[in-house]
Amino acid sequence: KQEVTQIPAALSVPEGENLVLNCSFTDSAIYNLQWFRQDPGKGLTSLLLIQSSQREQTSGRLNASLDKSSGRSTLYIAASQPGDSATYLCAVPRAFGNEKLTFGTGTRLTIIP
Amino acid sequence: NAGVTQTPKFQVLKTGQSMTLQCAQDMNHEYMSWYRQDPGMGLRLIHYSVGAGITDQGEVPNGYNVSRSTTEDFPLRLLSAAPSQTSVYFCASSNRLRFVSGANVLTFGAGSRLTVL
Numbered sequence: 001k002q003e004v005t006q007i008p009a010a011l012s013v014p015e016g017e018n019l020v021l022n023c024s025f026t027d028s029a030i031y032n033l034q035w036f037r038q039d040p041g042k043g044l045t046s047l048l049l050i051q052s053s054q055r056e057q058t059s060g061r062l063n064a065s066l067d068k069s070s071g072r073s074t075l076y077i078a079a080s081q082p083g084d085s086a087t088y089l090c091a092v093p094r095a096f097g098n099e100k101l102t103f104g105t106g107t108r109l110t111i112i113p
Numbered sequence: 114n115a116g117v118t119q120t121p122k123f124q125v126l127k128t129g130q131s132m133t134l135q136c137a138q139d140m141n142h143e144y145m146s147w148y149r150q151d152p153g154m155g156l157r158l159i160h161y162s163v164g165a166g167i168t169d170q171g172e173v174p175n176g177y178n179v180s181r182s183t184t185e186d187f188p189l190r191l192l193s194a195a196p197s198q199t200s201v202y203f204c205a206s207s208n209r210l211r212f213v214s215g216a217n218v219l220t221f222g223a224g225s226r227l228t229v230l
Contacts, residue, residue, distance in 0.1 A: 103157075
């Protein structure tokens with residue numbers, strides 16, 4: 001059974017710093033990995049989807065990397081801003097083309113002005 | 114606004130009461146699903162549907178029923194609410210054809226916070 005872990009559960013950094021969020025998964029036979037953002041009282045918004053054949057995916061100040069062999073993905077946020085404060089979750093599908101996702105428990109990020 | 118709409122946003126129930134959480138999407142998505150989110154446990158799949166008339170169980174289906182009579186709607190029914198069902202519930206949908214290519218993502222509703230006393 002796939003297990004997805006995100007450590008730490010919470011992180012606070014000063015504005016302007018670059019930071020890395022971690023996601024680990026136990027079964028390396030994944031097809032893709034998604035990073036989501038969740039704001040308090042809101043639903044989840046997809047940030048990046050990285051395919052198993054890719055090593056990196058970028059969107060603006062966000063960069064997601066994937067290392068299947070080690071069972072890890074990282075989300076790099078450059079030049080952090082207070083608006084980046086949110087909970088970030090990663091998720092992997094249970095099979096190719098399968099919409100059923102296994103989610104990590106998330107990292108709550110606070111950017112200190 | 115196009116997207117996934119959930120109602121109600123907040124609900125308080127007493128143990129044993131029944132209720133229905135509503136989910137509607139206007140994107141003509143074939144796939145719809147319900148997740149619950151509990152502190153420290155991430156999101157867990159309750160039920161899902163790949164099209165009208167087709168539903169299946171997810172990871173934690175006990176105590177919940179679903180039906181899919183139309184493409185747009187996917188209600189979640191709590192038959193006899195229990196305190197263990199206190200949670201935030203999210204509905205999500207996707208276009209299956211794009212998802213099977215590994216390229217699509219789920220669109221989530223804003224959530225329904227349920228408290229069972």
